[in-house]
Amino acid sequence: MSGGGADTRAAGVRPAAARSARAAPAALGVPPDAAAVLSALPVAVVALDAEDRFRAANPAAEQFFGLSAASLAATPLAELLPRDNRLFALLAQVRRLDAPVSDHDLALESPRLLRRGVTAHAAPLPELPGGVVLTLQDGSTAQMLDRQLNFRGAARGTSAMAAMLAHELKNPLSGIRGAAQLLEQSAAEADRELCQLIQEEADRIRTLVDRMEMFSDRPVEKAAVNIHQVLDHVRRVAQSGFASHLRIVQDYDPSLPPVWGNRDQLVQILLNLVKNAAEAVDPRSGEIVLATAYHHGVRIAVPGSRERVHLPLQVTVRDNGPGIDERVRATLFEPFVTTKRGGQGLGLALVAKLVADQGGLIECDSRPGRTVFRLSLPAAPPGAAADGGAE
DSSP states (O other): HHHHHHHHHHHHHHHHHHHHHHHHHHHHHHHHOHHHHHHSSSSEEEEOOTOOOOOEEEEEHHHTTTTTOOOOTTSHHHSSTTTTTTHHHHHHHHHHHTSSSEEEEEEEETTTTTEEEEEOOOOOOOTTTEEEEEEEETHOOOOOOOHHHHHHHHHHHHHHHHHHHHHHHHHHHHHHHHHHHHHHHHHHHHHHHHHHHHHHHHHHHHHHHHHHHSSOOOOOOOEEEEEEHHHHHHHHHTTTTTTTTEEEEOOOOOOOOEEEEEEHHHHHHHHHHHHHHHHHHHHTEEEEEEEEOOOOOOOOOOOSSSSSEEEEEEEEEOOOOSSSOOHHHTTEEEEEEESSOOOOOHHHHHHHHHHHHHHOOOEEEEETTTTEEEEOBBBTTTTOOOOOOOO
């Protein structure tokens, strides 16, 4: 009986195991190649040996560090970060405990790297003595999106202010200026100077109102725009004028697809950023870098719609100036915020508004010797008509 019972249990187990074995291939399919899985991950993953040299890196890690896999292989981590950075303490702890360790809100800062709010997960790599597999996730994207909502709110508020100013001020200003001209004709010599002053001040206020009108909400015509042609145009304008004494470096990704945007507004955005950089750097040793790259993973919700827009095209304007004061940085894109003597504080507010009109994002990272304005822009949809703007 006991033997029969054992046979019955065995017979009952084998079919279940067989069903499970048969079901597994149907549920999981053929296991994908590990390298393909790593390449598809949007999170930076690297393998480090016992001396903290890069032994492997996925495409997201190349984007994170701004270096190709071949360049990372030839660059120890200590050349990218100072030895007192918390990341090295994390790696040492993993090796000491022989167990996974995580850390959050890391700042990876050096002349070659600037990442803040980074989450790091590290674990021992048994196949490599002393090796560690490390994942790095930049937490600044969520902060960037929050800031962008503030920038857009500021732009909308400025648009309403522009409409009000244009309506309420332009007509009275014309009347004041006309009256001052009439008074000047019959005024004594000593009073003519005052009449001219009134006219000059009326002209100055009208110019300010005209600048404010640029914030008004108008339909934006978009097309497929070659961003490299736009950058080349901006570079030529800069080097023939306000940046003729500076070195402008181009670092482009030639495979970048067209941007979906308005060419004239993109020129205006980039000219403004390059002009600010030219005014910030040292006239003798100043350098401005214009760069483009393709980045996965940035998507934003379109207001009033369930659609989420992918913003894979990244354009950066980088300079080696003194940096932007941290107290100003949080409100940098708001109207009337400026660090320039005599500045009106509308330039970067206009940039933020125009970038929002393109459906993109703008952010700024700054420290002494390195300021970066980074635009994230949408790619043109397949088959979109190209912009025919002249170069």
